[in-house]
Amino acid sequence: MDSLKLSSGLIFIQLVLLAFVFNSANAQLKVGFYKDTCPQAEAIVKGVMDQVLKVAPSISGPLLRLHFHDCFVRGCDASILLNSCTGQAEKDSPPNLSLRGYQVIDRVKAALEKKCPGVVSCADILAIVARDVTAATLGPSWRVETGRRDGRVSKFSEPLTNLPPFFANISQLLTQFRSKNLSKKDLVVLSGAHTLGTSHCSSFDSRLYNFTGKGDTDPTLDSEYIARLKKICKAGDQITLVEMDPGGARTFDNSYYKLVANRRALFHSDAALLDNTYTKAYVKRQSVTTDGSTFFKDFGVSMRKMGRVEVLTSKAGEIRKVCSEVN
Numbered sequence: 001m002d003s004l005k006l007s008s009g010l011i012f013i014q015l016v017l018l019a020f021v022f023n024s025a026n027a028q029l030k031v032g033f034y035k036d037t038c039p040q041a042e043a044i045v046k047g048v049m050d051q052v053l054k055v056a057p058s059i060s061g062p063l064l065r066l067h068f069h070d071c072f073v074r075g076c077d078a079s080i081l082l083n084s085c086t087g088q089a090e091k092d093s094p095p096n097l098s099l100r101g102y103q104v105i106d107r108v109k110a111a112l113e114k115k116c117p118g119v120v121s122c123a124d125i126l127a128i129v130a131r132d133v134t135a136a137t138l139g140p141s142w143r144v145e146t147g148r149r150d151g152r153v154s155k156f157s158e159p160l161t162n163l164p165p166f167f168a169n170i171s172q173l174l175t176q177f178r179s180k181n182l183s184k185k186d187l188v189v190l191s192g193a194h195t196l197g198t199s200h201c202s203s204f205d206s207r208l209y210n211f212t213g214k215g216d217t218d219p220t221l222d223s224e225y226i227a228r229l230k231k232i233c234k235a236g237d238q239i240t241l242v243e244m245d246p247g248g249a250r251t252f253d254n255s256y257y258k259l260v261a262n263r264r265a266l267f268h269s270d271a272a273l274l275d276n277t278y279t280k281a282y283v284k285r286q287s288v289t290t291d292g293s294t295f296f297k298d299f300g301v302s303m304r305k306m307g308r309v310e311v312l313t314s315k316a317g318e319i320r321k322v323c324s325e326v327n
Helices: 001-028 041-055 058-072 102-115 124-138 159-160 172-177 186-197 223-232 255-261 268-273 278-285 293-308
Strands: 198-200 241-243
Touching: 001 041, 001 058, 041 058, 041 102, 041 124, 058 102, 058 124, 058 293, 102 124, 124 293, 172 186, 172 268, 186 255, 186 268, 186 278, 255 268, 255 278, 268 278
Parallel strands: none
Antiparallel strands: 198 241
């Protein structure tokens, strides 16, 4: 009995210490972290992004996804940006091969280094850029907490186990989000980012041609939409891109939820949101609202929460001078 009490006590102390460490790191993030060391930081980022989006508006979705893919692997530490001489960094891993926008982040970093050398982290740049591209595509804006520092480690294997795959079911999605201290509401809200950008056919073609290995289609995908997608994506197509929100892939809005509700979302992981009572209710609610939608406000809240995942602060990590330096 005494040993059981001792064991329980030790577990409790470990949980308290973990909570303390987690909350201490988050407490060092704050809005306006650079107000004394680089007061123009966010204005500099916005200036570069305005220039970029003027000539390449389609880069908004990929830049938003960079922040997601970074935070889910080793936390929001800009490890997604690191290069590897041997092709063994996160960006070389299969889930990240379709990511774009690295040169844009380097361009933003160069502008910041010119004005405030060695001050603004690459991890904070990713968070600020994610907010700016969302706002620039008519989506919400929010106050970005800053103070993150950059990690030094980037491993090929880690995205494979930490990033929610496009074929995930609802149980897998909820488990992976919980592991990052994110809720089922965060899951369904952050999934709404799929209103921006495109996807390769290869990310969903099994739903069109070989869903269970018998040459069949996914019964949860609208049959008319399947026919339309088959005209664009032939079996085995690794190159063609399809808009995730047809006709609106450059505008941030709640159309994603209408697609999910009508069984026209591209990924199985999107369709899976209808397999949980809470996420399904959220999808249905957002799919029928317009001016009364809470999605924009919810998105800002969930983005800030995701931006706190496993951050490095204080003396942990470093401030890279070049975001894509070799790991």
